[in-house]
Amino acid sequence: MSQNRQNPVGTRAQRGPWLEFLRPISTRESALLGLVIWVLFFVGWEVAAWRELVNPLLLPPPEQVLVSLYDLLVNRGFGVDIGVSILRILASFVAACIIAIPLGVLMGSFARIEGLFNPFVSAWRYLPAPAFIPILLAWFGTGEEPKLALLFLGVIWFLITLVMDHTRNVRDELIETAMTLGARRWQVLWTVIVPAVLPNILIAMRQMLAIAWTYLVIAEIIAATNGIGAVMWRARRFLDTDEILAGILVIGVLGLAFDLLFRWLYRILFPYLDRNGR
Amino acid sequence: MTLQAPTTAAAPSGQPHLALEGVGKVFELRRNEHIEAIKDVSFTMQENEVCVILGPSGCGKSTVLRMVAGLESPSAGQLLLDGNPIHGPGRERGMVFQSYTSFDWLTVQDNVEYGMRLNGAGARERRERAAEFIELVGLTKFANAYPRQLSGGMKQRVAIARTLANDPALLLMDEPFGALDAQTRWHMQELMMSVVESTRTSVLMVTHDIEEAIFLADRIEFMSRHPGSVLEEIKPTFKQGQRFTRKEQLLDFPEYGDLERHVMKLMRQQGGDDATPAEQGA
Numbered sequence: 001m002s003q004n005r006q007n008p009v010g011t012r013a014q015r016g017p018w019l020e021f022l023r024p025i026s027t028r029e030s031a032l033l034g035l036v037i038w039v040l041f042f043v044g045w046e047v048a049a050w051r052e053l054v055n056p057l058l059l060p061p062p063e064q065v066l067v068s069l070y071d072l073l074v075n076r077g078f079g080v081d082i083g084v085s086i087l088r089i090l091a092s093f094v095a096a097c098i099i100a101i102p103l104g105v106l107m108g109s110f111a112r113i114e115g116l117f118n119p120f121v122s123a124w125r126y127l128p129a130p131a132f133i134p135i136l137l138a139w140f141g142t143g144e145e146p147k148l149a150l151l152f153l154g155v156i157w158f159l160i161t162l163v164m165d166h167t168r169n170v171r172d173e174l175i176e177t178a179m180t181l182g183a184r185r186w187q188v189l190w191t192v193i194v195p196a197v198l199p200n201i202l203i204a205m206r207q208m209l210a211i212a213w214t215y216l217v218i219a220e221i222i223a224a225t226n227g228i229g230a231v232m233w234r235a236r237r238f239l240d241t242d243e244i245l246a247g248i249l250v251i252g253v254l255g256l257a258f259d260l261l262f263r264w265l266y267r268i269l270f271p272y273l274d275r276n277g278r
Numbered sequence: 279m280t281l282q283a284p285t286t287a288a289a290p291s292g293q294p295h296l297a298l299e300g301v302g303k304v305f306e307l308r309r310n311e312h313i314e315a316i317k318d319v320s321f322t323m324q325e326n327e328v329c330v331i332l333g334p335s336g337c338g339k340s341t342v343l344r345m346v347a348g349l350e351s352p353s354a355g356q357l358l359l360d361g362n363p364i365h366g367p368g369r370e371r372g373m374v375f376q377s378y379t380s381f382d383w384l385t386v387q388d389n390v391e392y393g394m395r396l397n398g399a400g401a402r403e404r405r406e407r408a409a410e411f412i413e414l415v416g417l418t419k420f421a422n423a424y425p426r427q428l429s430g431g432m433k434q435r436v437a438i439a440r441t442l443a444n445d446p447a448l449l450l451m452d453e454p455f456g457a458l459d460a461q462t463r464w465h466m467q468e469l470m471m472s473v474v475e476s477t478r479t480s481v482l483m484v485t486h487d488i489e490e491a492i493f494l495a496d497r498i499e500f501m502s503r504h505p506g507s508v509l510e511e512i513k514p515t516f517k518q519g520q521r522f523t524r525k526e527q528l529l530d531f532p533e534y535g536d537l538e539r540h541v542m543k544l545m546r547q548q549g550g551d552d553a554t555p556a557e558q559g560a
């Protein structure tokens with residue numbers, strides 16, 4: 001496995017200080033460092049719980065959280081709640097993307113379309129989505145609609161703005177080059193602007209998906225009988241802090257998984273952005 | 279302003295390839311605040327000619343070139359290509375910019391095919407023609423590489439091959455080698471000379487590098503300082519219509535030094551008042 005590891009004596013001479021500007025680290029080292037902080041976190045938690053620095057009712061030790069997570073998953077159908085939450089995220093997020101991405105690209109490409117929509121979008125962006133919860137509940141009752149609508153409203157305006165800004169930043173020279181090669185308007189849009197901005201759109205989606213999780217929990221706490229947030233909220237009533245923490249843990253793990261998925265997609269879809277080729 | 283020239287149909291042979299007639303450009307910075315970038319620019323260019331626009335920084339060289347490309351419209355006068363007024367950009371006037379414009383998401387091959395694809399050439403013709411031009415700029419080994427993997431000079435060669443493969447009637451270049459180091463730069467100048475010779479392309483190029491201008495140009499339009507207009511038309515007559523593919527060939531001509539001196543003097547006169555003769559001597 002590690003035959004090609006360099007001779008430590010040979011490398012010692014070039015080794016710089018531990019913290020160094022502009023010096024990247026290997027994937028392996030970065031994974032290791034990432035693990036270190038988590039280990040420290042759980043050790044700290046464990047110690048705090050074990051020495052009873054905090055009321056054990058409020059802060060159960062990590063292993064107890066894992067045990068109740070196991071119990072929730074195996075005996076109480078928590079898996080279904082997780083699935084429901086993921087579906088809510090996906091449905092509303094996909095809907096937001098279907099509208100926000102084309103609109104943002106058009107707004108970033110054509111000043112007239114921006115002039116038409118931007119005052120509207122900006123105003124909505126300043127309104128905090130949870131402010132709409134009462135009216136959404138009044139309109140839609142307690143079905144799936146108000147939750148999906150909240151997630152949708154929480155994501156779409158920022159996504160439009162991010163996509164628009166990224167589109168506007170496509171270099172003029174690229175567009176002008178295409179035009180002097182004979183590209184017509186829609187050809188410029190499809191063959192230059194869209195491919196140029198696509199990597200940044202994916203990054204914007206990744207950022208907004210994290211926000212969607214925030215709104216999901218709010219929606220499920222306020223108006224749901226199932227989903228991760230609802231389970232956590234129910235546990236609060238019986239002061240089952242281990243179950244609340246289990247829910248938080250699951251959300252964290254899912255968030256990380258989606259983030260990794262996006263990073264992976266980025267590498268798969270845009271190999272040409274890598275200086276060293278594939 | 280839109281008077282139709284009465285001689286459109288007549289005299290096709292005597293008609294210049296490109297003609298600028300009293301072209302002016304005023305930019306509006308803010309409301310009621312205008313800047314006159316160029317004023318009354320007139321010159322003509324023949325087919326197969328390499329014409330270089332030279333002048334001090336800010337005199338409006340890029341503006342002139344962008345108007346020929348159709349990326350800006352003139353505020354006064356008119357621009358004619360083969361007798362037809364220029365309206366907007368088109369494939370017959372391909373442009374190479376100073377900054378790198380390779381499409382990162384396409385391989386070198388696909389970059390060079392890009393213009394032909396837009397204009398509906400068949401797959402096979404595209405592939406062959408692109409390969410030909412990639413070879414001409416010496417990038418055959420990199421045909422399947424992505425631009426991120428190329429050096430600056432190589433990216434610029436991709437841009438030149440892409441534009442030439444699209445068969446423009448006029449190749450426009452705005453300081454195409456300005457971002458390159460000195461050695462790459464003269465390699466590129468020599469390469470361009472041989473490419474232009476073999477494709478018989480007409481070239482209108484902007485630079486503020488005097489040596490480059492004299493080496494490449496059949497004719498130099500020297501522009502005065504802001505607001506720019508053509509101050510002097512310079513023909514490097516010592517070349518006697520030859521084109522060189524090696525820069526040192528210029529040094530065989532004593533007239534080369536004289537011409538360079540003359541252009542430098544113009545550049546100093548026009549390029550601001552900070553350069554004194556004393557500095558010149560050092």
Ligand SMILES: Nc1ncnc2c1ncn2[C@@H]1O[C@H](COP(=O)(O)OP(=O)(O)OP(=O)(O)O)[C@@H](O)[C@H]1O
Pocket residue numbers: 305306307313314315333334335336337338339340341342486504
């Ligand atoms: N889009 C624009 N809006 C306003 N002013 C402009 C614009 N483009 C150019 N100008 C002005 O026109 C003048 C000429 O600019 P231009 O870029 O054509 O000069 P240049 O000769 O190409 O200079 P350089 O050698 O530095 O590239 C400058 O004063 C510039 O500020």
Ligand SMILES: [Mg+2]
Pocket residue numbers: 339340341452
């Ligand atoms: Mg310029």
